[in-house]
Amino acid sequence: MAGPSTEKALDFKGSARRLLGLLRPQRHLLIGALLLGLGSVICSVIGPKLLGEATDVIFDGAVLDRAAGIDFGRVRDLLFQVLAVYLAAFGLALMQGRLVAVLVQRAVYGLREQTQAKLARLPLSYFDKQPRGEVLSRVTNDVDNLQQSMQQTFSQLVTSLLTIIGVLAMMFWISPLLALIALVTVPLSIAVTGIIGKRAQPQFVKQWGSTGRLNGHIEEMYTGHQLVTVFGRQEQAQRTFDEHNDELFQSAFRAQFISGLIQPSMMFIGNLNYVLVAVVGGLRVANGHLSIGEVTAFITYSRQFGQPLAQVASMANLLQSAIASAERIFALLDAKEQESDPGSPQHPEKVDGLVEFDEVSFRYVPDQPLIENLSLRVEPGQTVAIVGPTGAGKTTLVNLLMRFYELNSGQIRLDGVDTAQMTRDDLREQFGMVLQDAWLFGGTIAENIAYGADDATQEEIVAAAQATHVDTFVRTLPHGYDTVLDDEASDVSAGERQLITIARAFLARPQILILDEATSSVDTRTEVLIQQAMGSLRKNRTSFVIAHRLSTIRDADVILVMESGRIVEQGNHAGLIEQQGAYARLYAAQFAQPVDAVE
Structure with missing residues (x-):
């Protein structure tokens, strides 16, 4: 059973003022809508006042002065x-509604732009701590x-408030x-x-918090549907869904x-007000202080007065x-951003691929050290494997x-320039990455290969595909390079998806490559083909290869063996095997015949 939500309402007034601030760039539309609303209300x-006069003319002619008759x-x-006045009111209200629609849509358009720009400025640590479904819920739902x-309330709210003022007058x-009697019920x-x-x-705060959690759970279960099924966790996933769904329902x-x-x-309360006005108004007519038309108009106004109050x-x-x-959107917009790029950024005169770690220290949690005083020099063109x-x-x-x-401390330098003194865009332009999780977007295979090189020609795309053995399976598809992949790239196998991402990095031809378990999703034969392609891709380029499959990094120039954030061994494959240290134990554990346990 889901426990009670611990979320509390935030600053309602402050959030409301900030929300109104979104309308400031459209102040001309706002003023126009207010003026049109004012005209419509007037x-x-x-x-009713004119109708009251008409009632008095009829009453006077029919009852008080029958000789003259009704005028x-x-x-x-x-x-x-x-x-005429009601048609004018209708027309002005129609124009106000149009202006309000434009006003709200532009304000929300700007808000979406703000959230998108904010997501681009947030550090990776923010996304590490937030479920993807929760972030998506904030920027969509x-x-x-x-x-x-805003669309439903803004126009009606403005009209109602102006109506209250006009009717009261x-x-x-x-x-x-x-009027004073009618105001008794306002407090x-x-x-x-x-x-x-x-x-x-x-x-309401709980409702939208629950919506975010439910969306997060659905997104996770949909993404990991196969694993949920394989491990037989459908019932547990359903129970969690039911808990979140019940929390949202409640x-x-x-x-x-x-x-x-x-x-x-x-x-x-409005009916109480009507009774008071009708009784007192009848007595005023009987005493001759008011006419029938005036009381009729006043009763109409009292109903009009109560109606906008009820609407508000x-x-x-x-x-x-x-x-x-x-409040949830503003919490995202107020999240701590990554540090700004330097005001006067530096850039290496020539990027050869020399990478230096100088006394680098880092920790995710302040009191839990991860990397301490790490120093490393990687020469241009070297392939460095990290295991x-x-x-x-x-x-x-x-x-x-x-x-x-x-x-936290230390420096990382690229060709002698501290990377902290470079803009992030400038720095990352020098890198190409192939990750363990092959990410493709909805589009053609050719567009996915050319993702890192917008000006690539069809010939260059095909050449990159041929070099990475993508061309072999693409030509078997009915539409070839124009085959459209869906968001999950379910049209191709996991190994083929990985090959496409490698072709993407090949075509971009960055000076430094990062390969994070790049061959984890392919079979042995495809792995051999990828290694051949990577050999030509890494030529004259600095490469960092993270691998658990040690067979893929035997030809690396330098192998770094890390334990607890420290480099405990480094050297080439043959030399590290001879040392019979940590690398040799990892290698033996991976390639040895069946063993009872691995320490």
Whole structure:
């Protein structure tokens, strides 16, 4: 059973002010919408007053002055005036609705741009700590909910508030006494709305938090569907889904139910107000202080006064839902960014591929050292293989080289220039990567190969494919290089996906290569072909190869053996085997005949 959510409502007023700040770039549209809304409201509130006058003309002619009779000409003129002001109100409201639609869409468009730019500035550590489904939920579900809520409430909210002001002014004009009586219920309405709103807001925060967790779970289960099935964890995955789904159901139900109490409460208060106005108004007519038309107009105004109050109150659930989503989006926008690039960046005069680690120290957790005082010099064109047990720091070393994480101390230099003094884009342009997880995007095979070289010709794409043995299987496909891969690249096998990523790196031809378990998904025959391709790819280029399959790095110029963030051995394959140290033990454990245990 899912436990109660620990999320609490954040600063509602502050988030609301910040949300309104998104509209600042569109202030001209905002002013236009307000003016159109004001014009529409003025026309709307004039209508009942004119109808009241028409009622008095009919009443006077039919009851008080039967000899003169009803002045139908005056009644006709008044009715035409009523029709004119109501048509004007409709037209102005229509134009206001259009402006509001443009205003909201532009504001949300800008917000999406902000979130996309923010994601690009966030450090890798942020994504390491956040489930992908949760991040996706913030930039999709929460943004969509914010857009829909703003679209539904903004125009109505502005019109309702202006209507309250306009109707109130007309009510005081007709009868200050009745206006004061009508206002008696306003504090009660505000109090009821506030009490219910405070109870509903935490539930909306829980609702959207639960939505993010549910999306995260679904995304993980969908991505790892095969593993879930292989290990028979469908029931456990279903139970977790049911827990998250139940949590979302409970929080969404409470949020909607509690906020839904506002509308009937306001209707009840509005009916009380109507009774008070009708009774007192009748007495004022009987005493001769008001005419029938004035009371009729006032009662109409009192209903109009109560209606926007009820509308504003009923929009509380949408507003609270919008603020809850806004808080989650703002939390993403406020997340700590990676350090800025230097103001005066440096760049090597010529990138040959000389890489130096000088007393490098790094730790993910402040009190848990990982890499301490690591020094290493890699000459241009060398192939450096990095091996060691899981958690030794192999991938971390590469992440530091690419500046996915910042050093705690020390320097990494590229051809004599501190990489911390280079822009990240400039630094990463010198690298090509082939990772263990072969990432392809929805597009043709040719587009995937040319991902790192936008200006590549078809001949260059084919040449890269031939060099990495991609061409062999591509030509067996019905559409060849124009075969469209889906997002999961399920059209091709895992080994073929890996070959395409290697062809991508081949075509980009960077000065430094990083191969992280690049042959982990291919069979032995394909591995041999890839090694041949990599031989030509690595020629005259500095290469860092992370491998658990030691057979793939026998020809490396230098093999680094890492344990607990330290280089414990280094040398070539033959020399390290002769030393009978850590590398020899790893090699023996991998290639020895069946053993009972490996220490």
